[in-house]
Amino acid sequence: MKVDILAIGAHPDDVELSCSGTILAQGALGKTTAVVDLTLGELGTRGTVETRKEEAAIASKILGLKARENLELADGFYQNDKESQLKLIAAIRRYQPDIVLANAIFDRHPDHGKGARLAYDSFFMAGLRKIETFEADGTPQATWRPRLLLHYIQDRWIKPDIVMDISGFWEQKMESIKAYGTQFYDPKNKSNEPQTYISSMKFLDSLEARAREMARPCGFEYGEGFTANDKFLGVKDLFGIF
Numbered sequence: 001m002k003v004d005i006l007a008i009g010a011h012p013d014d015v016e017l018s019c020s021g022t023i024l025a026q027g028a029l030g031k032t033t034a035v036v037d038l039t040l041g042e043l044g045t046r047g048t049v050e051t052r053k054e055e056a057a058i059a060s061k062i063l064g065l066k067a068r069e070n071l072e073l074a075d076g077f078y079q080n081d082k083e084s085q086l087k088l089i090a091a092i093r094r095y096q097p098d099i100v101l102a103n104a105i106f107d108r109h110p111d112h113g114k115g116a117r118l119a120y121d122s123f124f125m126a127g128l129r130k131i132e133t134f135e136a137d138g139t140p141q142a143t144w145r146p147r148l149l150l151h152y153i154q155d156r157w158i159k160p161d162i163v164m165d166i167s168g169f170w171e172q173k174m175e176s177i178k179a180y181g182t183q184f185y186d187p188k189n190k191s192n193e194p195q196t197y198i199s200s201m202k203f204l205d206s207l208e209a210r211a212r213e214m215a216r217p218c219g220f221e222y223g224e225g226f227t228a229n230d231k232f233l234g235v236k237d238l239f240g241i242f
Contacts, residue, residue, distance in 0.1 A: 003066050004031040004145070008088070010115035011041040011075065014055040015200045017207065019101050020063055021166025021173040021224050023050035027064045034067040035060065036085075038115055038199070043215045045192045047100035047182030061177040062172060067095065076111060080118040093141040100146045105227060106152040117197070118150050120229060123149045148224040150234075153214075160225025162233075163214050167221040170211065201236040231240035240241040 005026055009015040015023070015035050023033045037056065040049045053070075060068045060155060071087045079086055092100070102119035103112040110113065125131055126205075127145025132138055153160060166173060179191055185201045207220075215223030 001034075001067055001094060002032075002096040003034045003097065004097065005033045005101065006095050007033065007035045007101040008038065008103065008115065008119050008212060009035065010038045010103050010109070010111040012037045012052045012070070013041070013059075013177070013183055014103060014112070014115075014154070014181070015101075016059050016063075016173070016176045018104070018154050019164075019226075020176045021169045021211075021222065022101065022152075022164045022226075023063050023065075024169040024172050025164060025166055032066045032096050033063070034062075034071075036088070036095075037068070037070045038077060038088075038118070039111070040070055040072055040074055042185065043075040045196050046191075047180075051182045052180070055180040055182065059176040061212045062176040062179060078111070078114065078118075080114060084118055085122050086131075086133060087126060088118060089126045089131060090135075090141060092122060092126040092146065093133055093144045093194060094135070094174070096144045098147045100149045101226070102149060102151050104156070104158060105151050106126075106156065106158075108155040112154055117150075119152045120149065120193055149229055151229070153225045153227070158225070158227060160214060161228045161231065162226045163218050163220070163223040164226070165215070165218070165220040165222075166211070166224050167215070170208075170222045171228055174204070174207075177204070210229070 007015045041052045042049050103115035105116045106113045127143050129143045211222040214225045
């Protein structure tokens with residue numbers, strides 16, 4: 001099930017919040033995309049595991065994903081250890097992406113930085129032939145090392161190395177975020193669950209402000225920023241930079 005781009009998120013909705021515009025933009029160019037969520041988000045103050053699964057399925061359709069799976073690591077408690085690495089290595093080998101998009105290198109939520117380190121290590125080790133992984137039916141997996149790993153930017157400001165123009169996809173991006181009606185502001189949600197850092201309209205407004213801030217120096221209307229582990233990014237066409 002090879003895809004062009006694999007996006008990895010510590011929680012369901014990380015990808016939607018941070019790089020769904022890029023997924024949509026690349027999908028419009030014919031690129032195939034998939035998402036791997038590391039946890040079920042079971043520690044979230046609002047919603048349940050079941051509602052998060054339903055919301056992720058709706059968001060996946062909006063984003064036009066070829067596949068989405070959840071590794072069901074322990075929300076809040078997973079570590080960048082052998083067990084977690086083997087699960088993510090198997091996913092990388094399953095989807096054989098050329099590009100991986102992963103959590104921010106550091107952020108307000110500690111799971112995000114842990115997710116970044118887990119993705120970084122698994123990205124490399126997926127190419128080592130002496131690490132054996134298998135599909136659910138016992139079929140041995142071939143090694144695979146993607147060409148590029150980028151980390152999206154989440155709550156905390158990080159200066160981007162790359163900014164993706166998502167100007168034509170802003171409304172769809174917001175639609176995918178609002179699919180998580182238990183997590184974000186939804187005037188139709190009349191539940192008595194406690195308010196959180198991300199459940200107000202002000203948080204959604206801040207997403208737009210961030211996207212405009214990322215885009216402005218590049219001459220775009222909306223943008224998503226990424227950092228690159230390998231700062232030496234080669235190009236074959238200088239005009240491709242634009």
